[in-house]
Amino acid sequence: MSYSVIALMISLILIAIAVTVQESFVERFYTWPTEVDKGLLDTITVNVASYLSRVKDLEMAKVFLLKNLKVTERYNRGFRVLNYSIINMTVYSSQNIALVNVTIVYNLLWGCYCSSALLLVKVLNITEFSDPLTGEVFYKAIIICSTDRGKPKFVKGYPTSVTVNYLYNNIWVLTYPTSLKLAIIEDWRGIRVELKTESSG
Amino acid sequence: MNFTLDSYVATLILVVSLTYFAHSVLVSLPRDRHCYDDSLVVLGRLLRHYDFQIAIYTNNLALIDAVVYSTINAHHDYYITIVDTETKTIVSEHGTLKLSSYLVSVTLPGWNGALKPRTLCFRVGVRG
Numbered sequence: 001m002s003y004s005v006i007a008l009m010i011s012l013i014l015i016a017i018a019v020t021v022q023e024s025f026v027e028r029f030y031t032w033p034t035e036v037d038k039g040l041l042d043t044i045t046v047n048v049a050s051y052l053s054r055v056k057d058l059e060m061a062k063v064f065l066l067k068n069l070k071v072t073e074r075y076n077r078g079f080r081v082l083n084y085s086i087i088n089m090t091v092y093s094s095q096n097i098a099l100v101n102v103t104i105v106y107n108l109l110w111g112c113y114c115s116s117a118l119l120l121v122k123v124l125n126i127t128e129f130s131d132p133l134t135g136e137v138f139y140k141a142i143i144i145c146s147t148d149r150g151k152p153k154f155v156k157g158y159p160t161s162v163t164v165n166y167l168y169n170n171i172w173v174l175t176y177p178t179s180l181k182l183a184i185i186e187d188w189r190g191i192r193v194e195l196k197t198e199s200s201g
Numbered sequence: 202m203n204f205t206l207d208s209y210v211a212t213l214i215l216v217v218s219l220t221y222f223a224h225s226v227l228v229s230l231p232r233d234r235h236c237y238d239d240s241l242v243v244l245g246r247l248l249r250h251y252d253f254q255i256a257i258y259t260n261n262l263a264l265i266d267a268v269v270y271s272t273i274n275a276h277h278d279y280y281i282t283i284v285d286t287e288t289k290t291i292v293s294e295h296g297t298l299k300l301s302s303y304l305v306s307v308t309l310p311g312w313n314g315a316l317k318p319r320t321l322c323f324r325v326g327v328r329g
């Protein structure tokens with residue numbers, strides 16, 4: 001038997017052992033991806049911002065944040081927040097500007113993640129006009145609506161007499177009766193801001 | 202000692218096979234491989250666009266379709282089941298039934314300023 005044939009046989013045995021080792025010794029672990037953590041944390045931050053914009057109480061919002069984290073950790077096995085710090089939790093409303101801002105830095109097993117939810121409404125110009133059919137007097141305000149994700153996908157007004165229409169870029173037109181004391185603007189995520197009107201004093 | 206062509210060929214074969222053997226054993230030494238489930242990665246990406254949460258909580262199946270197909274590959278399909286986590290009842294099921302096994306699940310805590318957990322069981326796969 002020549003050397004080559006012997007070497008070929010030895011190499012075949014070695015390859016067979018190598019393939020067996022490769023297949024039998026490897027264990028596959030499915031890891032919880034960071035994308036899911038980020039998605040869940042963004043959801044929590046927006047949910048807290050939405051809650052804060054309704055209750056306007058920082059302490060209640062903090063408790064709500066904690067509840068959200070507990071529920072998420074309880075039902076998602078791979079999700080774990082080691083600690084978090086609230087960078088900003090603001091709710092403000094006046095005649096010219098209204099905003100809700102929640103910014104939280106979460107510390108997770110893979111690192112830190114800063115999640116933010118913002119809705120800012122700023123009045124640029126107000127004019128008065130009357131409906132020729134009903135004689136009712138309205139304010140027409142040109143407003144800027146901005147969010148942490150740029151232009152909001154849509155916004156709606158509350159109560160029903162408040163209408164918001166898109167103009168261009170971040171500019172929207174807000175129309176409401178002069179008798180109204182508070183115009184509520186809600187973005188597509190459910191975050192609300194309250195704009196005090198001229199008649200609110 | 203005679204160094205013939207045969208011995209050179211034999212040495213070459215042995216060197217190649219030994220290298221392959223050593224490489225295979227060294228690669229397998231850590232004994233584990235970490236990998237991600239594609240469906241879970243896609244679900245995570247979907248959650249970063251708030252339209253998906255709106256669609257889940259308003260049970261808007263057309264919007265779920267639009268949002269999911271805007272993210273996944275054109276040759277892929279999906280299956281989703283939305284479960285009310287507290288009552289353990291299925292709110293809705295949608296997508297290709299063929300993909301209804303080996304689902305990954307993620308639970309959302311709530312939406313629109315309310316604590317209302319919803320579990321999403323999801324799978325993305327090749328169409329057909």
